[in-house]
Amino acid sequence: MDENAESANPVTAAAVQREAIIQSAIGSAERAEELGLGRDRILLSTKVSDVQHLIAVYQDLAARCDYALHLGLTEAGMGTKGVVASAAALGILLQQGIGDTIRISLTPEPGGDRTTEVKVAQELLQTMGFRQFIPVVAACPGCGRTTSSTFQTLAKEIQDHLSASMPEWKERYPGVEAMSVAVMGCIVNGPGESKHANIGISLPGTGETPAAPVFVDGQKVATLRGADVADQFKKMVADYIEKNYSKAETVAAQ
Ligand code: SF4
Numbered sequence: 001m002d003e004n005a006e007s008a009n010p011v012t013a014a015a016v017q018r019e020a021i022i023q024s025a026i027g028s029a030e031r032a033e034e035l036g037l038g039r040d041r042i043l044l045s046t047k048v049s050d051v052q053h054l055i056a057v058y059q060d061l062a063a064r065c066d067y068a069l070h071l072g073l074t075e076a077g078m079g080t081k082g083v084v085a086s087a088a089a090l091g092i093l094l095q096q097g098i099g100d101t102i103r104i105s106l107t108p109e110p111g112g113d114r115t116t117e118v119k120v121a122q123e124l125l126q127t128m129g130f131r132q133f134i135p136v137v138a139a140c141p142g143c144g145r146t147t148s149s150t151f152q153t154l155a156k157e158i159q160d161h162l163s164a165s166m167p168e169w170k171e172r173y174p175g176v177e178a179m180s181v182a183v184m185g186c187i188v189n190g191p192g193e194s195k196h197a198n199i200g201i202s203l204p205g206t207g208e209t210p211a212a213p214v215f216v217d218g219q220k221v222a223t224l225r226g227a228d229v230a231d232q233f234k235k236m237v238a239d240y241i242e243k244n245y246s247k248a249e250t251v252a253a254q
Helices: 002-006 013-034 051-064 079-095 115-127 150-172 190-196 229-245 247-253
Strands: 068-071 136-139 180-184 199-202 212-216 219-224
Touching: 013 051, 051 068, 051 079, 068 079, 079 115, 136 150, 150 180, 150 229, 180 190, 190 199, 190 212, 199 229, 212 229, 219 229
Parallel strands: 136 180, 180 199
Antiparallel strands: 199 212, 212 219
16 A cells, blocks of 8 residues: 555555455466465455455456355345345356355344355255256246236245245255246236246236236246146146156157
8 A cells, every 4th residue: 555655556445456366366276276276276266355355356266266266255245235235246256157166154033044145045046047956937026917916926936836845856856946937917918928838827907807827938837726726737747747757757858
């Protein structure tokens, strides 16, 4: 900082700090190698809590060394603030091909646990198309065309069911993590969106006939009615998984 202040062309304090972080990280790694640590056992991680600063540090690091890099926004914060800040920083770097391992660092709610960090990390990788961990449930945001929360409840029930089942399904249904499910709230956009999913349902919106068309791989296969539409659809999702992802079916298809 002193040298920078006295130079003819001083840079910002943030730039000085960034350079110090980078020199420290690379210098430490080089020293570790001199002492005998294998390059393939070195992973550089810098402790940065500002989104723009983190992006700049890692862009410079990636340009100036070829050590493996660990990404994480430290002290990202609680709840949505921490999730958004981490996703923004890591998403940009990952998209640029920077980063070998990641951690989402969230302050848990009082009494909460740390599994949210892992779920957010998985969802970040999955939503960017880099990895698949669990089937995706697409649900419409809801609007003036629907006054009930049925589609939200059903989407949550299915997502929770998929999440809870994945540890077992990973063994029984190889590839099921790539499946997509859609739960839409009205007839206007519902069928179109549902057709893009492996299996999708378009629930009736306000004033619409109480019927819910179901689409499987782009084709309408059923129209559900009655008070137990949610249970009927969950059964159809289970049948779809059994039919398309069970090991026996996969082997037979080969
Ligand atoms: S699917 Fe229907 S209810 Fe859902 S956001 Fe679109 S228009 Fe609104």
